[in-house]
Amino acid sequence: xxxxxxxxxxxxxxxxxxxxxxxxxxxxxxxxxxxxxxxxxxxxxxxxxxxxxxxxxxxxxxxxxxxxxxxxxxxxxxxxxxxxxxxxxxxxxxxxxxxxxxxxxxxxxxxxxxxxxxxxxxxxxxxxxxxxxxxxxxxxxxxxxxxxxxxxxxxxxxxxxxxxxxxxxxxxxxxxxxxxxxxxxxxxxxxxxxxxxxxxxxxxxxxxxxxxxxxxxxxxxxxxxxxxxxxxxxxxxxxxxxxxxxxxxxxxxxxxxxxxxxxxxxxxxxxxxxxxxxxxxxxxxxxxxxxxxxxxxxxxxxxxxxxxxxxxxxxxxxxxxxxxxxxxxxxxxxxx
Numbered sequence: 001x002x003x004x005x006x007x008x009x010x011x012x013x014x015x016x017x018x019x020x021x022x023x024x025x026x027x028x029x030x031x032x033x034x035x036x037x038x039x040x041x042x043x044x045x046x047x048x049x050x051x052x053x054x055x056x057x058x059x060x061x062x063x064x065x066x067x068x069x070x071x072x073x074x075x076x077x078x079x080x081x082x083x084x085x086x087x088x089x090x091x092x093x094x095x096x097x098x099x100x101x102x103x104x105x106x107x108x109x110x111x112x113x114x115x116x117x118x119x120x121x122x123x124x125x126x127x128x129x130x131x132x133x134x135x136x137x138x139x140x141x142x143x144x145x146x147x148x149x150x151x152x153x154x155x156x157x158x159x160x161x162x163x164x165x166x167x168x169x170x171x172x173x174x175x176x177x178x179x180x181x182x183x184x185x186x187x188x189x190x191x192x193x194x195x196x197x198x199x200x201x202x203x204x205x206x207x208x209x210x211x212x213x214x215x216x217x218x219x220x221x222x223x224x225x226x227x228x229x230x231x232x233x234x235x236x237x238x239x240x241x242x243x244x245x246x247x248x249x250x251x252x253x254x255x256x257x258x259x260x261x262x263x264x265x266x267x268x269x270x271x272x273x274x275x276x277x278x279x280x281x282x283x284x285x286x287x288x289x290x291x292x293x294x295x296x297x298x299x300x301x302x303x304x305x306x307x308x309x310x311x312x313x314x315x316x317x318x319x320x321x322x323x324x325x326x327x328x329x330x331x332x333x334x335x336x
Contacts, residue, residue, distance in 0.1 A: 022324045029320065030269060030284050033313070037288065041295030048298050058180050059169040060245060061290040063088065063238040064257055065183045065283075068264040069190055070120075070231030072282045075265050076194070077227050078207040078274025079127060079134035083142035084235050084261060087119050088254030089149045091239035096160030096249050105163050112163075113236035119145075120232020121225060128224035142258075153251040160243050167237075168244030179241060186234070191279040203227060207274030263310050264289050267317050273325060288313075 041048045067084050074081055091112050098108045119141065126137035162168035171178040194200035202223050205213040213220055238257075243249060268285025270277025289310065296306045 018327050022320060022327060026269060026317075026320045026324060029317065030267060030281070030288060033267075034284070034288055034291070037291050037295060041291070041299060045295070045298035048295055053294065053298070055177070057290050057294045059177050061286060062169065062179050062183050063242040063245065064260050064264065064290070065286055066186065066234045066238040066241065067231075067257055067261040068282050068286050069183075069186055069279060070227075070234035071261050071265050072268075072270055072277055072279055073190065073194070073203060073227040074134075074231050075270050075272060076203055076207045076274060076277040077224060078210070079224070079227075080262070080272075081123060081138045081228070081231060082135065082258050082262070083119070083123065083138040083145055084231070085254040085256065085258035086142050086145035086149055087116065087232070087235050088239045088242055088257055089249065089252075090145050090152070091115050091119075091236055092160075092243045092253055093149060093152045093158055093249045095163060095239055095243050096158045099160050099163065100158075108163050109167075109237075109240055112239050113233050116232040116234070116236025116239070117229050118232065119235065120228040120230070123232070124225040124228030127228070128221040146255075149253070150251050153249070158249040159247060160249070161247075162244030163240040164244075167240045169241075187279045187283060190230075194278065199223070199226070204275055207271075207276075209275075259310065260289055263314050266321075267313055269317075271321050272318055273321065 038049070047053055067088070071081060071084065094115060095108055095112050098111060099105070103111075123134075123138055123141055126132045126141075127134045130137075162170070165171040166178040166182065169177045169179045173181060194203060202213070202218045205216065205218055206220050206223050210220060239254075242254060242257075246253070264285040265277070265282050266272055266285070267288055268277075268281035268283070270281055270285075292309060293306055296303065296309075
């Protein structure tokens with residue numbers, strides 16, 4: 001008996017050390033990647049580290065930032081949404097059509113947000129009420145939205161002015177684009193909700209252990225519906241910023257935003273398994289993704305490599321997350 005105990009003690013200590021190392025790697029991976037990014041791209045392009053270029057980077061990332069903010073709540077909840085890109089495309093087409101019909105901008109914005117909330121509630125209902133896995137449910141709605149956008153497009157691009165100057169990056173306040181300030185305000189509000197409210201604690205509880213959350217009296221269905229609705233509303237705003245930034249809607253509009261938003265959330269350190277994450281981390285992941293896109297262009301690297309690097313970083317972040325869970329699980333079994 002003593003031999004087994006003597007053997008088990010070093011194994012448990014080794015697993016505890018490995019878990020601490022993996023947690024540290026996960027914590028410091030993003031800052032390290034950002035430092036490497038800035039050093040490399042500054043060396044490759046003298047235009048990279050200029051105030052104007054960096055300002056363009058954060059302004060052009062506004063629609064992606066809004067989607068990533070809402071997606072952070074859903075991922076902490078233990079879910080995912082892969083329909084956001086084509087939702088942006090469909091809503092942007094509706095926005096452009098309404099603006100072409102001289103509909104007041106405020107009403108157009110309300111329609112976009114309302115449409116986004118409706119899409120979010122549909123996804124939320126599929127997941128929360130019908131118990132369909134979120135990846136399956138949102139793949140289905142993504143396919144439907146893609147078809148709708150293609151039918152709306154009909155081989156004819158839709159050109160549109162911005163909904164409002166503030167949503168296109170044109171308006172300035174204290175030298176900064178109002179759009180950037182709006183995005184930062186959204187992140188500040190959602191971070192406060194997650195960290196300092198009962199609802200925020202419920203989101204983490206559901207993501208950590210749904211059954212325990214139910215036993216604690218949390219209305220899991222309600223929490224899920226609200227999170228998907230918030231994501232949908234932000235997708236609606238993102239559709240307005242997207243059309244203000246790009247100025248045209250096509251059959252593939254918004255498609256690239258799905259992968260990039262997931263990458264920003266996951267690379268930022270929010271656990272794809274749920275129960276852990278923050279809006280501040282997502283901002284860091286967002287900075288990494290947008291700087292990568294910008295730096296690759298300025299360095300003259302073929303865009304194909306951009307997708308490869310984003311994919312590799314996603315796999316790295318998810319692998320580390322999975323290893324942490326695996327080691328902790330084995331450690332717990334060893335202690336029990």
